[in-house]
Amino acid sequence: MKRPAQAPRGKQIVDVVVDPFLSRHLREHQRLGVRFLYECVMGMRSYGGEGAILADDMGLGKTLQTIALLWTLLKQNPVYEEAPVIKKALIVCPVSLINNWRKEFKKWLGVERIGVFVADEKRNRLTDFTMGKSYNIMIVGYEKLKKFQDDLKKGAGIDIVIMDEGHRLKTAQNKSMMAIKSLNTERRIVLTGTPFQNNLGEYYTLVDLVNPGSLQKYTTFKRQFEGPIVKGRQPEATTKDKEKGEARFQELTSLTDMFILRRTADILAKYLPPKTEYVLFCRPTTVQASVYRSVLSSPVFGAVLRSSEASLQLINILKKVCNSPNLLSNRIDEDKENSNQTIKTLLADIPPMLLKSPGASGKLQVLDSLLHHLRTTTQEKVVLVSNYTSTLDILGNLLSSLSYKWLRLDGSTPPNKRQDLVDKFNRTDAANCFAFLLSAKSGGVGLNLIGASRLVLFDVDWNPGTDLQAMARIHRDGQKRPCKIYRLLTQGALDEKIYQRQLTKQGLADSVIDNKANASSFTTDELRNLFTLDESGRCQTHELLACPCEGRGVPVMDAEAPDSLDSNVSTDDEDELPSFPNLIKASQYDAEAQERQAKERRNQASKKQGKPSMMGLMQYLHLDTSRLASTPGDEERSAGDEPEAAVDDDVLLDMLKEEGNRVAFVFAKTSASVLD
Structure with missing residues (x-):
């Protein structure tokens, strides 16, 4: 570790070294992370505080880095013969991660090296931690912290606070945040894989928490x-x-x-198998489209647009139609007490028989086929993620009807049972536990589900961070298989529009800008656009990109781009290099200028091609699945035009080639791996 600039009068500086018992397990980026955190909490950096934010992407080992830091601070001090830097550390986390933290301490340090106190266990007395010497670490959920805040000030007090999934502390008035501030420790560390969730105001709140006044x-x-x-x-x-x-x-x-350190998951490319993400645009069924039209053609639809509350409820209704119209049948039965008469009237206009029609969901039909191919042709397991417990109920019914064994974790799962479910799933083979149903909000963070190598996002969230967190449950340390992730969207409906908005907001979130989605963030025109159903059969998202690939499943750069893409690129600059294949002298070649010129052309192309904020989709291969039905002798297929190459997944490819397959369009992107 870095040494202090100077020693106290009469004292000597000694080296602080991470215990080899831990450091031998640390990868290079984790070593750098531990050093960074150490320098921050020791006040060795030039910002005048002792707090830090470790904002590494999911799966980079924030927990291990934190454990290495705490163990070092608990045992050492850079000043010779001084007591260790800290005596008591508090870890605050979502209740679903309490057992995960305890398990990680046991995994890396065993039970004999360090005492870990879990506040949620009734048999434990808080004084055993605050007054005793057996426990150095306390783990508590955000919800219960306020209950213990006064007692935590007793005894030696808290020397450092770790806030896992700290982005949950969104406002200065948050009770958990106020409790943390009351502990009077300057050493505060926020851990989060999605640091910029909503807006700059929330970002300010986090920064001011770890380093007040900065x-x-x-x-x-x-x-x-x-x-x-x-x-x-x-x-x-x-x-x-x-x-x-x-x-x-x-x-x-x-x-x-x-005091903020962020590394992306690209670092893991050398350690993990490749990950491929598929975005599947699913054609709605006839019933689905009919229900959708019934909602939009309701006489009260205009009144909905004028009410923020009703608009938000209508968004939720249409999201459920995208998942399965059957969900609305339950909604009508359970929503009798709904005070919004407009929504009641709107739901009453839907023909009841449509809502009870079996097989009414296009996405559910796609999932049914995908699960069948996966179970019958591989030994792999799958995680199914949804934002709705009612949707999880339907997915559970589907799995049971297929006689596939499954486990489920949602908000109603007792905290002390969650890790047991995860462990059971990871240990059990596909024959005895094929699927894991997961609530995106309750189980989308911190859990390690590497027993599965396939994950299905059955519905999308307004916040891209929620989906990214869920996707990271299987592609993380310990995973041995290539991972396949399937994002299901109902084509032309609200699903696809949320995905488009998610993409446009993702770029802003990456730059610490607004990503909040609620009814008040939409104009009336935007709401009208959201509440439409495109039944043209074309992929609206691909059309917005104005991509020249024509859905052939080839890299975009290989597609024949329209001449207009380069029409605005200036050629009048005297310093511009000749376009290849013209020859120039080696002494005249300027690599930096050539790269600048190429970048300018790409920027000009981006301005011409659809929405610049959606240009991340140009990294994907775009496949119109109707091309898979073509035979090699068809005139449509030119030399080198092999759409099957866009789908490096035999399970998915077999499903897409089935007659009656409901997937109309596919986006595919693979993260490279350098594993041997």
Whole structure:
């Protein structure tokens, strides 16, 4: 570890070294992470605080890095013959992760090296931690922290607080945050894989929690940073607004980079098998489309648009129609007490027989076929994720009807049972436990489900971070198989529009900008666009990209781009290099200029091709599944045009080739791996 700049008077500085028992397990990025956290909490960095945010992507080992830091601080001090830096550490986390933390401490340090106190266990007395010497670590859920905050100040007090999934502390008025601040420790670390979930105000709250005052008061922050940055990101922003917003963003980044460390999952490419994500656009069934039209053609539809509350309820109704119209049958039965008469009237306009029709969901038909091929042709297991417990009920019924054995974890699962379910699933073979049903909100963080190598996101969330967290449950340390992730969307319906909005917001979230989705964030025109059903059969998302590949499943750069893509690229610059294949002298070749020129062309192409904020989809292969029905002798298929190559998944490919398959379009992207 880095040494302090100087020793106290009469004292000597000694080296602090991470225990080899732990350091031999640390990868290079984890070693750097432990050093970074150590320097932050020891006040060795130039920002004048002792807090830090470790914002590594999911699966990079934030828990292990934290354990290595705590063990080092509990046992050592850079000042010779001084007591260890800390005596008591508090870990605050979602209740679903309490057992995971305890298990990780046991895994890396055993039970004989360190005492871990779990506050949720009734047999434990809090004084055993605050007053005793047997326990150095306490783990508590966010919900129960307030109950213990006064007692935690007794005894030696808390020397450091670790906040796992810290992005949940969204406001300064959050009770858990206020309890943490009351503990009077400056050493605070936030762990989160999705640090920028909603807006700059929430980002400010997190930063001010770990290092109070580093961004001044919120009113000052809003005036100096939030206002100009958000204004510069708006579509109608002037060049001056954009320049000012970018300058303030760079200034903000430079201020926080000293205590925020973020690495992406790309680091894992050398350690993990490859991961392939498939976005499957599923044709709605006739029943689904009829229910959808019934909702949109209701006489009260106009009234819904004028009410923020009703609009939000209608969004939830249409999301359920995308999953399965059967869900609305339950909604009508259970919603008798609903005070919104408009929604009641709207639901009453739907023909009841449509809601009870079996096989009414296109996505459910696709999942049925996918599960059948997966179970009958492989020994792999699958995780099924949804944002709705009612949808999980339907998925459970499907699995049971197929005689597939499964487990389930949602908000109603007792905290002390959750890790047992995870362990059982990871240990059991596919014949005895084929699927794991998971609630995105309750089980989408922290859980290690590497027993599965396939994951299905049955519905999408407004917040891309929620989906990314869920996807990371299987592609993480310990995974031995290549991972396949399937995102199911109902084509032309709200599902697809949420995905489009998720993509446009993802770019902003990556830059610490707004990603909040609620009814008040939509204009009336945006709501009208959301509440439409495109039954043209074309992939609306692909059309928005204006991609020239024609759904052939070839890399976009290999597709014959329209001439107009380069029409605005200036050729008048005197310093511009000749276009290859013209020959120039080696002494005239400027690699940096050539790269600049290529970048300018790409930027110009992006401006011409659809929405720039959705350009991340250009990294995917785009496949119109109707091309799979073509035979090699068809005139449509040219030399080298082999759409099957876009789907590097025999299970999915067999399903797509089935007669009556409901997947109309596929986006596919594989993360590379350098494993031997």
